[in-house]
Amino acid sequence: MRKLSANSIPLPLAQQLLEGSLSDPAVLRATSAPADFPILPWANVVKIGGQSVIDRGRAAVYPLMDEIVANLSRHKMILGTGAGTRARHIYSLAIELGLPTGVLTVLGTAVAWQNAQMLHYLLARHGIPFIEPLEFSILPHYLAVSGAVVCQGMPPYKLWEENPAVGRIPPQRTDTGCFLIAEVFGARKMIYVKDEDGLYTADPKKDPKAEFIPRISLGELASLDLKDLIVERAVLDLMSNARHVREIQFVNGLKPGQLTAALDGKPVGTVIYRERTGANHE
Amino acid sequence: MSEGGGHRNHIRSRLMRESLVDKEVIAGTESPVVRILPHLNVIQIGGRIMDRGREALLPLLDEIVENQAHHTQLIAVGAGIRSRHIFAVGLDLGLPTGVLATLSAKDAAQNAYMVSCLLAKHGFVYLEAPFVVQLLPAMLAAARGAVFNAVPPYDLWEHPPKIGRIPPHRTDSGPYMIAEVFGAKRMIFIKDVDGLYTSDPALNGGKAEFIAKISVSDLQARNLTTLPLDPILLDLMLNARSVREVQIINGLHPGNLTRALAGETVGSTIYSD
Numbered sequence: 001m002r003k004l005s006a007n008s009i010p011l012p013l014a015q016q017l018l019e020g021s022l023s024d025p026a027v028l029r030a031t032s033a034p035a036d037f038p039i040l041p042w043a044n045v046v047k048i049g050g051q052s053v054i055d056r057g058r059a060a061v062y063p064l065m066d067e068i069v070a071n072l073s074r075h076k077m078i079l080g081t082g083a084g085t086r087a088r089h090i091y092s093l094a095i096e097l098g099l100p101t102g103v104l105t106v107l108g109t110a111v112a113w114q115n116a117q118m119l120h121y122l123l124a125r126h127g128i129p130f131i132e133p134l135e136f137s138i139l140p141h142y143l144a145v146s147g148a149v150v151c152q153g154m155p156p157y158k159l160w161e162e163n164p165a166v167g168r169i170p171p172q173r174t175d176t177g178c179f180l181i182a183e184v185f186g187a188r189k190m191i192y193v194k195d196e197d198g199l200y201t202a203d204p205k206k207d208p209k210a211e212f213i214p215r216i217s218l219g220e221l222a223s224l225d226l227k228d229l230i231v232e233r234a235v236l237d238l239m240s241n242a243r244h245v246r247e248i249q250f251v252n253g254l255k256p257g258q259l260t261a262a263l264d265g266k267p268v269g270t271v272i273y274r275e276r277t278g279a280n281h282e
Numbered sequence: 283m284s285e286g287g288g289h290r291n292h293i294r295s296r297l298m299r300e301s302l303v304d305k306e307v308i309a310g311t312e313s314p315v316v317r318i319l320p321h322l323n324v325i326q327i328g329g330r331i332m333d334r335g336r337e338a339l340l341p342l343l344d345e346i347v348e349n350q351a352h353h354t355q356l357i358a359v360g361a362g363i364r365s366r367h368i369f370a371v372g373l374d375l376g377l378p379t380g381v382l383a384t385l386s387a388k389d390a391a392q393n394a395y396m397v398s399c400l401l402a403k404h405g406f407v408y409l410e411a412p413f414v415v416q417l418l419p420a421m422l423a424a425a426r427g428a429v430f431n432a433v434p435p436y437d438l439w440e441h442p443p444k445i446g447r448i449p450p451h452r453t454d455s456g457p458y459m460i461a462e463v464f465g466a467k468r469m470i471f472i473k474d475v476d477g478l479y480t481s482d483p484a485l486n487g488g489k490a491e492f493i494a495k496i497s498v499s500d501l502q503a504r505n506l507t508t509l510p511l512d513p514i515l516l517d518l519m520l521n522a523r524s525v526r527e528v529q530i531i532n533g534l535h536p537g538n539l540t541r542a543l544a545g546e547t548v549g550s551t552i553y554s555d
Contacts, residue, residue: 004363014370018363021482021508022448031369031446037376051290059288085290088297091311098316100523102463106415136438155439158415160451160459163521167311169302180439184380195287203301228304241442243378254287 036243038186043076043143044263045182045190047153047174050084052195053253054115064193064253065122067260072126072147075263078139078187079128080153080178081115083108087173095168105154105161105170112152112174120150153177175232179245186244191262192231193253198270199230215271230270239274247273315523317465319419321354323543324461326432326454328473328510329362331533332393338534342472343397345539347404350426353543356418356460357406358432359397360453361389373447383440383449387433390453398429411435414460432456454512458519458528465524470542472533473510477550482508494547497555511552519554527553 004018013030020027046068053060068077087108094104120130127146131139133156142149153174164171175192182190200210201224218240229236230250239245251258251269261268292298300307325346331338346355365386372382391410398408405425409417414430421428432453443450454471461469475483478501479490493501498519501509510530519528531538531549541548 004367011370011374013373014367017366017370017373022366022452023509023511023513024507025445026507028443028446028448031373031448034373034376036378039378039381053287055290055292056288057291063287085292085295085298088300088302089293089295091302092295092297095311095313098314100315100318100463100465102459103318133437133439156435156437157439158411158435159463160411160434160436160456161463162459162518163462163523164308165521166305167308168313168315169308169311173302177439180380180441183442184378184438184440186378195290203304227306228301230303232303238441241444243442243447 036186038244040076040140040143040185041188043078043185043187045078045080045178045185045187046259047080047178047190047192048082048115048119049192049194049253050082050087050112050115050174052082052084053193054081054118055084056195060195060254061119061122063256064259065119067256068123068148069126071260071263075147076143077148077263078143078181078185079119079148079150080174080181081112081119081150082153082174083111084115086114087111091169101163101168101170102157102159102161104168106158108170108173109152109154109156109158112154116150116152123148123150151181155180171232172234173232176234176238179235179238179248183238183242183245189263190245190248191259192248192250193259194230194250195252195254196230196250197252197255198250199272201226203228213270215267215273218272218274221272231272236272239272242274245274247271315465317524319354319422319464320467322356322422322461322464322466323353323468323470324356324358324457324464324466325539326358326457326469326471327360327397327533328471329360329365329390329393329453330474331472332359332397333362334474338474339397340400341536342533342539343400345536346401346427349540349543350404353426354422355427355543356422356466357394357397357401357427357429358453358457358460359390359393359429360432361386362393364392365389369448379442379447379449380436380438380440382447383433383451384437386449386452387431387435387437390433391431394429394431401427401429418464430460434459450512450514452512454515455518458515458525462518462522462525468543469525469528470539471511471528471530472539473530474532474534475510475530476532477530478510478552480504480506493550495551495553497553499555501552516552519552522554527551
């Protein structure tokens with residue numbers, strides 16, 4: 001048997017990782033010891049909603065585009081796109097045809113991709129490129145040169161998407177994909193641009209009694225057990241394990257200035273934050 | 283509509299205007315799933331078998347070829363010891379889980395590529411993730427077999443785990459997810475142990491008890507510190523729509539794979555209740 005000897009590797013974790021089991025909690029806890037290295041601590045991830053922003057066309061997208069351009073010299077932005085109404089159409093069709101969740105992810109990814117392409121062409125004159133998941137190693141260069149990149153928001157899971165506990169809709173969509181970009185790069189901010197001022201106790205489009213929530217912790221939000229939310233539930237689950245992203249912010253893209261205020265660190269819209277508890281952040 | 287920013291242009295569909303986060307909307311999307319490739323057997327060769335080299339691997343590959351006439355076999359290969367090493371280096375450097383996942387995927391790709399070279403004369407090719415999405419049926423029709431990367435293509439988008447920084451979706455989760463999405467007939471994990479034990483038989487010898495068959499919830503309730511599979515696989519199985527059981531067999535014993543493919547009870551079975 002070919003062995004890599006732990007003795008030949010002068011690293012504190014080498015012996016546990018080479019000889020231990022990766023399902024052993026003691027081994028896993030040990031991997032928390034080295035300090036985290038944030039890769040792009042000055043980058044901001046901005047998710048542009050599909051149904052909430054892009055599906056509205058020019059009236060919503062152009063002013064937001066101008067605001068993005070106005071911020072280029074001050075803030076580095078990774079712009080991810082949502083999917084929107086075409087995804088809802090193809091999910092309905094595919095579910096009726098009996099296709100599994102992983103196939104729905106492949107289909108939904110193409111819709112987010114279309115939206116990213118449109119946004120990219122609108123921003124192209126400012127030198128902003130579109131990048132595929134496999135091209136993320138060039139991301140730092142583009143951010144340095146152009147100040148922003150456009151990508152589709154879906155995580156690249158394709159057929160490997162996890163089944164949801166209930167129903168057939170892929171549980172990890174564009175909110176999740178953008179969140180994970182922010183987390184892996186240790187980004188400065190994760191901002192979701194939607195068509196509401198932020199989080200409400202119910203869908204404000206359907207319930208006039210819905211109350212606005214400006215700031216809430218993950219724990220408080222979980223205890224409200226809301227029937228509907230402004231963000232995919234997977235984001236909240238992942239955030240409780242995140243090592244870098246401590247808060248996410250939701251702003252109204254239909255109100256000029258909100259994105260800028262969020263980029264400048266102001267408390268506009270809704271902030272969902274993580275309490276400093278749990279195995280990964282003691 | 284009076285709101286600013288124009289109106290949302292909708293396409294008429296059942297999910298039109300709906301929040302895909304709404305619990306009732308989500309519950310309304312439950313319905314039977316078709317099995318896309320119902321004859322498929324997904325087989326994972328564990329990284330530890332691969333790391334043993336010729337002595338362990340070649341008889342196993344011979345057995346795969348012997349079964350080619352009767353069974354469609356999609357082979358994934360684990361990442362093995364090189365991934366443990368790059369995890370140690372990457373963690374020491376402070377790199378995040380998503381980067382570790384991207385690095386580890388290359389170890390499993392190398393192993394899968396070597397296996398595909400050894401099976402090439404029988405028509406097996408190595409398929410990267412995009413080709414699994416598009417070409418798998420054609421490759422299986424041509425050779426009744428193919429080889430793919432056991433690490434799922436989560437790359438930088440891998441989840442931060444509950445404890446520590448090791449990527450949770452490793453080389454057991456990837457093949458299972460492919461079996462599930464294609465509605466495969468079987469998911470077989472080939473390891474260098476007879477199956478599931480109450481503790482690591484390599485460390486605990488006589489005290490480790492063999493578990494022939496167990497449900498996912500029973501197994502989770504036992505809270506074993508060492509499992510021969512990625513723990514997250516058990517969570518995935520709880521949401522299974524098609525592949526409700528997986529089998530773990532010892533690849534060092536010739537004939538085990540053939541028996542498992544024939545539907546015989548061999549090794550350990552974990553089933554979703």
